[in-house]
Amino acid sequence: MNRVARPLITSVPGVASAEISGGAPPAMRIWVDPAKLSGRGLTASDIAAALRANNVQAAPGQLKGASTAINITAGTDLRDVESFRQMVIKGGDAGGLVRLGDIATVELGAQNYDARALSAGHKSVTVAIAPTPDGNPLDIVSGVKALLPQMQRVAPPGLEVRNQFDTAHFVEASIDEVAHTLIEAVAIVIVVIFLFLGTFRAVIIPVVTIPLSLLGTAGLMLAFGFSLNLLTLLAMVLAIGLVVDDAIVVVENIHRHIEEGASPIEAALLGAREIVGPVIAMTITLAAVYAPIGLMGGLTGALFREFAFTLAGSVIVSGVIALTLSPMMSSRLLHARMGEGRLEKALERVMHGLTGRYVRLLGRTLTTRGAVLMAGVLILGASVVFFLGAKRELAPQEDMGYVFVQTKAPQYANVDYTARYSAQVEALFHKVPEYADSWFDVGGTGGANIGFGGIIMKEWADRTRNADQIQAEIAGSTSAVTGVYATAFQDSPLPAGSGGLPVQMVIRSADDFPEIYRTLEAIKGAAWGSKLFAFVDADLAFDSQEAHVSIDRAKAGELGVSMAEIADTLALMVGENYVNRFNWHDRSYDVITQVPQDRRLTPDNLGAFYVKTGSGSLVPLSTVASITINPQPNKLPQFNQMNSATISAVLMPGVTMGQAVDFLKAQPLPPGTTVDWLSNSRQYVHEGNQLTVSFAFALVVIFLVLAAQFESFRDPLVILVTVPLAVSGALVPLYLGFTTLNIYTQIGLVTLIGLISKHGILMVSFANEMQHTHGWNRAEAIAHAAAVRMRPILMTTAAMVAGLVPLLFAGGAGAASRFAIGIVVVMGMLIGTLFTLFVLPTIYTLLAGDHRAKAQATSHHAPSDGEPAHA
Structure with a gap:
């Protein structure tokens, strides 16, 4: 997708960007086994040091003679999975050589696994195309469709390339x-x-x-x-x-x-x-x-x-x-x-x-x-x-031939959790008689606990129900899915600016976030009670969890465990950070070390990671640190350089944007607090x-x-x-x-x-x-x-x-x-x-x-x- 689809799509006149969802660039993934690693007397820092020493992308230069110049290449880097497996981590002593393959599973994988995508119920990778301000949607769609046969010819066997959804229709x-x-x-x-x-x-x-x-x-x-x-x-x-x-x-x-x-x-x-x-x-x-x-x-x-x-x-x-x-x-x-x-x-x-x-x-x-x-x-x-x-309202709601659905899981949920329940929501789309196609994306810019998808309906002449009626059915059926909150809504017939849910009210204040949160909760409660909104949410909440590693510096100093050793161990084992890069098919990609997901599920897993002392021996991280779970805000948003929080909402059927905005404007605010608007509500207020x-x-x-x-x-x-x-x-x-x-x-x-x-x-x-x-x-x-x-x-x-x-x-x-x-x-x-x-x-x-x-x-x-x- 990165090497073929995105360059081709961005070459179409009028295309501003092409964002890939459900996939990620390739990476050399090194899944470290903590038990094998410590059993060989090694730590994560030893793996990082070996990679930096044995996988070097060099640029030696040229040999320049009197009339010739010869480029120099040096095979100092590793280029395939087997080379990485055979890389020596430790050797020369009585224990024999320790290779990377002995303490880790090495594979060519993805740079991250933070997004999922479904297309008509099947795993997929989607490309979201955004036009330039003066781009003509009809010309853009026509240009992209003309490229589909070319992309299909170079796609791997079994991979279908198709245009699933476009607003130009x-x-x-x-x-x-x-x-x-x-x-x-x-x-x-x-x-x-x-x-x-x-x-x-x-x-x-x-x-x-x-x-x-x-x-x-x-x-x-x-x-x-x-x-x-x-x-x-x-x-x-x-x-x-x-x-x-x-x-x-x-x-x-x-x-x-x-x-x-x-x-x-x-x-x-x-x-x-x-x-x-x-x-x-x-x-x-x-x-x-x-x-x-x-x-x-x-x-x-x-x-x-x-x-x-x-x-x-x-x-x-x-x-x-x-x-x-x-x-x-x-x-x-x-x-x-x-x-x-x-x-x-x-x-x-x-x-x-x-x-x-x-x-x-x-x-x-x-x-x-x-x-x-x-x-x-x-x-x-x-x-x-x-x-x-x-x-x-700014414009009457049109039957645009599709209905959007957003799912929201608890703040602490990961992509796997959100994807599992979002797939249940997507499966309900297929039961709608007017169903023609569907998609669902999880993760991405919305976060691991947010899913976004939609149902594409049959042509207008081929159905008797309109989008409002179908939206009501979807809202009713998806409410039975536990684990996520699903809300159905329709797209604006006008360009929506920032996108997202149709009603977005931004609260700005010089106060600290707890004070903003109290104001936010009061407005959310009033909004739910007004019966004007089918869904109300906010981007500020104190429901996230933080695993805080408290280090006993005196004990760490006594054992000779440096702060750098602790930081490197956590970053290399959990952080999904790249150590260096490798070349594959003439392009450079990340080399990433991490423990498998089943070895980093709870805070106790962190304490079981070993760090090296000043004497060279290994001790569990729990020896010099304790891990506690603390609540924290999910984010600390700012708008125009001020602390802020955004209320997002979907209107009840029959409720207009004017009614919603008038209601929200009437809510009392503390002194010094101002509001702004995003998405469709911003258009309504300003236009x-x-x-x-x-x-x-x-x-x-x-x-x-x-x-x-x-x-x-x-x-x-x-x-x-x-x-x-x-x-x-x-x-x-x-x-x-x-x-x-x-x-x-x-x-x-x-x-x-x-x-x-x-x-x-x-x-x-x-x-x-x-x-x-x-x-x-x-x-x-x-x-x-x-x-x-x-x-x-x-x-x-x-x-x-x-x-x-x-x-x-x-x-x-x-x-x-x-x-x-x-x-x-x-x-x-x-x-x-x-x-x-x-x-x-x-x-x-x-x-x-x-x-x-x-x-x-x-x-x-x-x-x-x-x-x-x-x-």
């Missing part, structure tokens, strides 16, 4: 699901547009916008160096509903002029001229709303930068197409006789009837403005309740509020953009008044528990700002035009604008909602995040559209500016601003 499956969703969304949007327009000739115009906008967006992505990944594909799914909006508005306006008697070319020119201002305003507004997301820092910015700029690019491209290609196509495809078909007539009757009912309802609404305002205030109050009551700031920033950006477009500060207020009302609708499914407040739902809320603003722009710009050209007052102008713009508003809402329907019924990999963003935008659009049609006209009559042209004021009678007009 989830990414690939998610991309495939989003690609299918993209196709479904296009088909649904086409059907919805047809149902509104009633003719294929009219449908062709906005439908053509979809592929052209997506191709234009792909060109922008190529220019900016963006990749076709999960988030950019998700941006394209959202873009399907967005890119047809402007074309729908243009086509509907041209169609309206044709119905009023204009020729197709005249209608195209007039309709495009009327709508150019609103379309530009809508395009700039919706593109600007993503600027705060694209400019964010941290993990959220890194994840969503390409998403934001992809959406903004698609909106800009669609706006250009709507003002250029759509009018031209309308002049060729639309004509005055389009409404003569049975379906067209039926649709027109429905739309005229709907418009009539809307106008009557709007008229009543404008006469009861006080009640409308009161309802708006109540809804805003309810939105605060919805927001505060929504569960929070969770960034999008909230972006939401507020997006409102400011849109307000300034609209103020510049309308040359007024009042009209943008009217347009944006429905945004918080739409947000209240979007928060309802979060409050009811359908999803959580996370980065995906927050992205949906930011998107909602731009979408709802487009409706307001359509209505307010037309009402202002009516004031200016006809001298109507605000009530009359907004009533007429609402009646005329109702159809394009409903059409754009329907197209957007229809494009997101596949997200609401998403399944497979990445379904949770797609559902989260889809449900927010859909609910927000439906509720926001309703408020746009009724609340916005009311606010317009109260806040909008007076755009009537004074110079054109005539004897035309206009009702007062509070009086509704008749369309």
Whole structure:
């Protein structure tokens, strides 16, 4: 593995490291028999001295003549097991020669035996591959898989080399699901547009916008160096509903002029001229709303930068197409006789009837403005309740196709103990009906008492249960395994930084460790009692054991036993330290002396080791030392150069990261004690509020953009008044528990700002035009604008909602995040559209500016601003 697999894997572009688990580099292991050693009058120091004297890796140099140079090699080192066995330890006296093989078992073994690995129940060696910060997981996995046949060819007989597990499979499956969703969304949007327009000739115009906008967006992505990944594909799914909006508005306006008697070319020119201002305003507004997301820092910015700029690019491209290609196509495809078909007539009757009912309802609404305002205030109050009551997390938990399990044995347990019980846990994986593969590693960086593994499940389409249900089954079955505490949890769908259990709270203090431990235990007890956590653990505990060798220096001095002799004996017999190195297959490896494991099981074994006195005789170590067992902390951790302890936890099913972090933050701490966070909880604490700031920033950006477009500060207020009302609708499914407040739902809320603003722009710009050209007052102008713009508003809402329907019924990999963003935008659009049609006209009559042209004021009678007009 070290000579072939690791060099090959680390050569793959994007690989940062390749850590081997379950195996170790080769070493010459010398298993000393203490009884034979002392029986020959020898100690561990004699073995070390003989090895240093007889196994020397020399570099003699060169012979240099007048014109030649000859390298010198000297056979002063030992290179195979037999040479080490035959090495003389003692000789020349009446007792004859004593060779190393006489007092020890010599074999080519491993440098250490501190780790174990299982693969599908079989012994294995695993290689954990970590990417560089800018490494592409898909490219890395593809590169590593291409190397597997080469590694298999050089592997020993009976050794299988395979790719067991990679997180890129989830990414690939998610991309495939989003690609299918993209196709479904296009088909649904086409059907919805047809149902509104009633003719294929009219449908062709906005439908053509979809592929052209997506191709234009792909060109922008190529220019900016963006990749076709999960988030950019998700941006394209959202873009399907967005890119047809402007074309729908243009086509509907041209169609309206044709119905009023204009020729197709005249209608195209007039309709495009009327709508150019609103379309530009809508395009700039919706593109600007993503600027705060694209400019964010941290993990959220890194994840969503390409998403934001992809959406903004698609909106800009669609706006250009709507003002250029759509009018031209309308002049060729639309004509005055389009409404003569049975379906067209039926649709027109429905739309005229709907418009009539809307106008009557709007008229009543404008006469009861006080009640409308009161309802708006109540809804805003309810939105605060919805927001505060929504569960929070950084990202929704995805079914990633695997479940992790960690086992923890008592602190004093060795690798053999932990591996034995971890194997029992791994065996339970095979009983899960959705089982496809599994692995388990013991030891390594987690320590001898920690095991970590996982079950890989069948493909999403091949099983009916999700990861949450399988996790619950594993948690229940593994609880019956005695000897270790097993906890099942799922991986974060986002890069998790330090890794480990999802919740990690670091307690830092200048106090000593016993004081930190008391604080730690109080928080652990409260966490267990809260019922929020399925597992709670800490890295600081006073449950380790220390075998302390107390030396009677007076007696040692009397016998002539030096401290160096005692230290060398313990290090060479127990410590697994290397004495020197040997060459094997052109590489250098350790030579290690140690007694077999069965000779170092208890403290009494240490006292039986012999040390040499000043006279050359041997005495047991127990003659000059006593061994006592003392408790000690398992470790003395530090964080940012301060004494610390870390609480690690796994959440109960249905509990979010926000609930866990809020609970832990509320726990009392002694003065001078601070906290920090690691793993997924660190992401949540540091990234969770960034999008909230972006939401507020997006409102400011849109307000300034609209103020510049309308040359007024009042009209943008009217347009944006429905945004918080739409947000209240979007928060309802979060409050009811359908999803959580996370980065995906927050992205949906930011998107909602731009979408709802487009409706307001359509209505307010037309009402202002009516004031200016006809001298109507605000009530009359907004009533007429609402009646005329109702159809394009409903059409754009329907197209957007229809494009997101596949997200609401998403399944497979990445379904949770797609559902989260889809449900927010859909609910927000439906509720926001309703408020746009009724609340916005009311606010317009109260806040909008007076755009009537004074110079054109005539004897035309206009009702007062509070009086509704008749369309």
